[in-house]
Amino acid sequence: MDILLPIHIVAGSLALIFSAMALSSTKGKKLHIFSGKAYVWCMAAIFFTALPMAIISDNIFLLLIALFSFYLAFAGMRFAANRQGIATNLDWFAIGIMLLSGMSMWILSILYFIDNNSQYIPLLVFGCVAGALGFADFKSYQNKKAIGQERIARHLTNMMGGTISVITAVLVVNVSVEPLWIWWILPTVLITPIIVWWNVQVLK
Numbered sequence: 001m002d003i004l005l006p007i008h009i010v011a012g013s014l015a016l017i018f019s020a021m022a023l024s025s026t027k028g029k030k031l032h033i034f035s036g037k038a039y040v041w042c043m044a045a046i047f048f049t050a051l052p053m054a055i056i057s058d059n060i061f062l063l064l065i066a067l068f069s070f071y072l073a074f075a076g077m078r079f080a081a082n083r084q085g086i087a088t089n090l091d092w093f094a095i096g097i098m099l100l101s102g103m104s105m106w107i108l109s110i111l112y113f114i115d116n117n118s119q120y121i122p123l124l125v126f127g128c129v130a131g132a133l134g135f136a137d138f139k140s141y142q143n144k145k146a147i148g149q150e151r152i153a154r155h156l157t158n159m160m161g162g163t164i165s166v167i168t169a170v171l172v173v174n175v176s177v178e179p180l181w182i183w184w185i186l187p188t189v190l191i192t193p194i195i196v197w198w199n200v201q202v203l204k
Helices: 004-024 030-056 060-081 089-114 120-142 148-174 181-202
Strands: none
Touching: 004 030, 004 148, 030 060, 030 148, 060 089, 060 120, 060 148, 089 120, 120 148, 120 181, 148 181
16 A cells, blocks of 8 residues: 555646646647547556555445546547547447446445445445446447547547546545535536536537
């Protein structure tokens, strides 16, 4: 844990920086492509450090959040690179893991609710988000619509979703004001309308 945690924190900080660079740079240009790839590698580092930490600490909540967050970055990268919109076995597998993690969040939220643990609220919210995004990605590939502006919209949605995950992690680690569940869902509540608006503009 002493080795993994500092790497996890540094990767999270860099992910925020590269995400901001990607968002503020011209789409398709070298800076945007570089910062986007760097962001995904940082998200991978976050995932591959969170995974053993979740196992070591026996923290199912952290494990599900790690799967959820990494899928968003991975799917965002795939939609950026896959201009033909044809899903590979890896894409289908990743979508399956996303949907499974969403269902697992719902189950865990029920157990937390029974145990009077307020973390059932963010689990319920993230479970719905995981289900909605995973199903949307599934339909895009199944209907062969993941091309053109639809592809860009899926890329944008997933990348921004991953960024929300990192912002959320920063908030919950550094803010201890009760009730804590608010800080888990606040970035999602505030940024999701922006993503929806952005999608509308892209798909016009």
